[in-house]
Amino acid sequence: MKQETACIHAARNKINQMHSTGAVAAPIFQSATFAHPSVGESTGYDYSRSGNPTREHVESLIAALEGGAGGLAFSSGMAAVSTLTELFSPGDEIISTDDLYGGTVRLFDHVSAKNGLIVHYTDTSGLSVLKSTISDKTKAIFIESPTNPMMKVTDIVAVKEIIAGRNILLIVDNTFMSPYFCNPIKLGADIVVHSGTKYLSGHNDTLSGFLVAADSKIYEKLRFLQKTTGAVLSPFDSFLVTRGLKTLAVRMEKAQKNALEIAEWLKIQPKITSVHYVGSPEHPAYALSKRQASGFGSMISFTTDSAETARNILNRVKLILYAESLGGVETLITYPVMQTHADVPEERRIAQGINEKLLRLSVGIEAVEDIIADLAKAMQGGL
Ligand SMILES: *Cc1c(COP(=O)(O)O)cnc(C)c1O
Secondary structure, rough: OOHHHHHHHHHHHHHHHHHHOOOHHHOOOOOOOOOOOOOOOOOOOOOOOOOHHHHHHHHHHHHHHOOOOOEEEEEEEHHOOOOOOOOOOOOOOOEEEOOOOHHHHHHHHHHOOOOOOOOEEEEEHHHHHHHHHHOOEEEEEEEEEOOOOOOOOOOHHHHHHHHOOOOOOOEEEEOOOHHHHOHHHHHHHOOEEEEEEOOOOOOOOOOEEEHHHHHOOHHHHHHHHHHHHOOOOOHHHHHHHHHOOOOOHHHHHHHHHHHHHHHHHOOOOOOOOEEEEEOOOOOHHHHHHHHHHHHHOEEEEEEOHHHHHHHHHHHHOOOOOEOOOOOOOOOOOEOHHHHHHHHOHHHHHHHHOOOOOOOEEEEEEHHHHHHHHHHHHHHOOOO
């Protein structure tokens, strides 16, 4: 089954298992608990924290789309990542991409560190640095690809080769690509992370997070952690993500088409000094992106000629919304330095190029002419 078909039909058997009405949409089982037929018997459901049919449906769907043994749905992307960190013990070390989602940095630095987990940030797009950072204590490599907001790409197959035969988990946050464009498990990843808040749900109307495990042993461990720590996705939000996933393919295609045009347009604007988009042939990871993904996505970051221009754009856009988040049908613009990356220590931020001139655009599915006209007007000045 092709991905665009799978987005709609992959977990149909789960719906049919739930009941026999023929309902095309997965029903919302808004129940906290489930009655037992008799002592020692169960319908398969006891209590919604351990399992809920509507949640299981979306979990099966994401597992099928990523090609994993099992999927788990959480109340947010950060709930998924923080549950994941419970796999590790004090003294364990993780090597992570240096240009990482700010919320994950905050979790690693302020919560995981206190629990004894040591995180080394390196440029995982440069493999020699990664190699030399691995030690006996390394338990996982955590990468984001492309990175947020600098759009650096890590060669997933090459990282897997480096850690082959060692007891190191390869974890990929696949939020920016979505399972429509990239399937890290097929490239060797052990666990895939998603902020389902972004492309999966796609309408900026629900928070959610996912973990997909390549093999059932890791899946069972994560499932135990999910039910124990409890940050599960609600039945209604599970329904919303399922609904969003049905249009994932068309949304990804349209947003990418828009992004390709917008990136080309941005490059020739006098007030724009650099554009970071993996779909631009001159992007350093263009060839690698083509190899490990079937698309480039629709995230663009760009540097303006001054902090003033950046602020003017943020203040003057009308159609484009100045808001955090990404991956929805609405085009959003963010100011990483003040929003997503405010908690990343300054010297690390500056080293990454995350400064007051940098803006990040999550391209939506509006008419591209309207998005460009809005940006053009905002750049020209005048209110
Ligand atoms: C948004 C995001 C997260 C966190 O997800 P939430 O749903 O906001 O908790 C993690 N990783 C990446 C790459 C993100 O963009």
